[in-house]
Amino acid sequence: MRLDCCAISKQFGPHQALRNVSVSVAAFQSLAIIGPSGGGKTTLLRIIAGLEIPDAGYLRIDEQPLDFSEASLLLHRRRIGTVFQAYNLFPHLTARENVMLPLVVVHGLSRVEANATVDALFERFQLSRHADRRPAELSGGQQQRVAIVRAIAIKPRFLIFDEPTSALDPEMTAEVLDFIAELRDEGRDLIIVTHNMGFARQVSDQCLFIAEGQVLEAGRSIDVFGRPRNPLLTNFLAKVLRY
Amino acid sequence: MLMQASGQPVARVAWIASWCLVALLAAAVFSFAFSQLQYGWNWQAIWHYREKFLQGWLITVALSASALLASLLIGLLAALARRSAFLPLRYAAMLYVETVRGTPLLVQILILFYVVANAFGIENRYFVGVLALSLFAGAYLSEMIRSGIESVRDSQLESARAIGLTRAQTYRHVVFPQVVRQLVPPLTGQFASIIKDSSLLSIIAVSEFTLNAQEVNAFTYSTLESYLPLAVGYLLLTLPISLLSRVLERRFYFAT
Ligand SMILES: Nc1ncnc2c1ncn2[C@@H]1O[C@H](COP(=O)(O)OP(=O)(O)OP(=O)(O)O)[C@@H](O)[C@H]1O
Ligand SMILES: [Mg+2]
Numbered sequence: 001m002r003l004d005c006c007a008i009s010k011q012f013g014p015h016q017a018l019r020n021v022s023v024s025v026a027a028f029q030s031l032a033i034i035g036p037s038g039g040g041k042t043t044l045l046r047i048i049a050g051l052e053i054p055d056a057g058y059l060r061i062d063e064q065p066l067d068f069s070e071a072s073l074l075l076h077r078r079r080i081g082t083v084f085q086a087y088n089l090f091p092h093l094t095a096r097e098n099v100m101l102p103l104v105v106v107h108g109l110s111r112v113e114a115n116a117t118v119d120a121l122f123e124r125f126q127l128s129r130h131a132d133r134r135p136a137e138l139s140g141g142q143q144q145r146v147a148i149v150r151a152i153a154i155k156p157r158f159l160i161f162d163e164p165t166s167a168l169d170p171e172m173t174a175e176v177l178d179f180i181a182e183l184r185d186e187g188r189d190l191i192i193v194t195h196n197m198g199f200a201r202q203v204s205d206q207c208l209f210i211a212e213g214q215v216l217e218a219g220r221s222i223d224v225f226g227r228p229r230n231p232l233l234t235n236f237l238a239k240v241l242r243y
Numbered sequence: 244m245l246m247q248a249s250g251q252p253v254a255r256v257a258w259i260a261s262w263c264l265v266a267l268l269a270a271a272v273f274s275f276a277f278s279q280l281q282y283g284w285n286w287q288a289i290w291h292y293r294e295k296f297l298q299g300w301l302i303t304v305a306l307s308a309s310a311l312l313a314s315l316l317i318g319l320l321a322a323l324a325r326r327s328a329f330l331p332l333r334y335a336a337m338l339y340v341e342t343v344r345g346t347p348l349l350v351q352i353l354i355l356f357y358v359v360a361n362a363f364g365i366e367n368r369y370f371v372g373v374l375a376l377s378l379f380a381g382a383y384l385s386e387m388i389r390s391g392i393e394s395v396r397d398s399q400l401e402s403a404r405a406i407g408l409t410r411a412q413t414y415r416h417v418v419f420p421q422v423v424r425q426l427v428p429p430l431t432g433q434f435a436s437i438i439k440d441s442s443l444l445s446i447i448a449v450s451e452f453t454l455n456a457q458e459v460n461a462f463t464y465s466t467l468e469s470y471l472p473l474a475v476g477y478l479l480l481t482l483p484i485s486l487l488s489r490v491l492e493r494r495f496y497f498a499t
Binding site (some may be wrong): 051075077082084102 | 398
């Protein structure tokens with residue numbers, strides 16, 4: 001897919017989260033966004049996901065400009081799969097009902113069709129045993145996998161992940177990252193923010209480095225990780241790779 | 244055998260034995276109190292008026308049930324109004340809730356009946372009675388509903404937005420189901436309160452349970468015999484509700 005950001009700015013109170021961000025990633029299947037905490041990664045991702053409206057600038061996804069009216073943003077959100085750090089699932093619904101909700105309510109499937117879709121997906125991703133459990137009865141890793149299944153069940157144009165494993169312990173992290181890598185191998189387009197540099201490097205073909213509200217480096221992941229040019233990036237990589 | 248930490252399961256034998264002990268003690272206290280009375284019981288006269296008791300009791304049930312339904316609607320509207328972006332609406336709801344919660348129900352019934360209903364030419368005292376009860380309970384319910392709505396975390400609203408639910412769909416499928424589950428225990432408590440509070444409608448001559456007992460007392464001069472069935476009649480309604488509340492609470496429970 002292709003992503004073009006043109007002069008995007010976003011301010012929260014006195015704080016400028018994104019400063020005039022312009023970047024084009026011409027062809028990618030998997031885009032990683034890395035950078036220090038508070039740099040603006042989530043803000044950019046939320047704008048791409050249609051959850052936040054920039055103060056200025058515009059965005060094109062696959063050459064289509066994104067219209068920031070609420071009505072078209074709603075349609076935009078319905079066509080992409082978004083997974084946050086945690087608490088993606090609704091606590092009063094079982095895993096199955098969580099996945100069925102958007103299928104039935106938003107995408108107009110009958111309950112029978114939605115049930116069949118869920119069965120097939122749960123079967124494929126080894127979640128069948130947990131289908132009738134509520135989120136509180138699932139491990140953090142299982143919750144995230146159900147959330148990812150909910151995101152792919154709607155056959156989205158692409159997937160968006162914002163630090164999907166940062167609330168998990170190492171074992172569950174591996175389980176979720178394997179899942180995401182599997183989706184990448186299936187050929188799904190995805191954009192992921194992650195603090196896990198090893199994973200970012202392995203899963204992505206293109207990479208953005210965001211710090212202080214700006215994209216300071218963009219390019220092929222091999223280059224961004226292998227031959228960083230920006231001193232802030234060099235510094236950042238040295239710091240996160242030290243341990 | 245009669246000891247068990249709170250929150251732990253209780254064995255059947257211990258349960259029965261303890262209840263028997265409590266019942267025995269209560270019976271002892273009350274039979275002593277009544278025996279000191281030197282009271283000439285006259286149940287004959289009361290039995291004569293059994294139909295009247297039953298009629299009053301049924302009216303109380305009907306009044307309370309209608310007031311519960313109306314108060315749910317009023318509470319829901321007031322809760323939504325308090326969250327409205329339109330400020331006058333929000334403040335009107337606030338004024339309503341605070342006024343009702345800050346004044347006695349008795350005063351509200353009198354003002355509603357003798358001032359408001361009178362001014363608007365509403366003569367049906369049963370209608371005014373149900374209105375007074377439901378406005379009163381609605382104020383409390385609106386606060387319960389509001390805190391239920393606000394307890395649904397922002398992260399869930401964000402998830403709902405991300406999967407493409409509209410605002411109405413979010414309320415329908417995410418917020419309200421959780422509010423309803425939370426609302427079950429306080430709602431049954433509220434219903435019990437409405438039943439007891441409905442006795443105050445006797446002051447505007449609504450012919451409910453309490454008023455009928457008062458009338459029987461006036462006819463027969465048998466005060467205790469008139470009012471003891473009253474206590475039993477209210478308990479007959481409120482006890483099952485409180486038991487039902489516990490069952491529902493368990494049924495709807497889910498960890499967050
Ligand atoms: N809704 C908001 N209200 C106020 N400030 C915000 C909001 N969202 C983000 N910010 C601020 O904007 C800046 C960028 O935040 P953002 O969440 O995009 O950073 P991030 O790169 O995702 O950081 P992290 O790695 O910690 O998640 C931060 O300083 C943050 O405090
Ligand atoms: Mg973030």
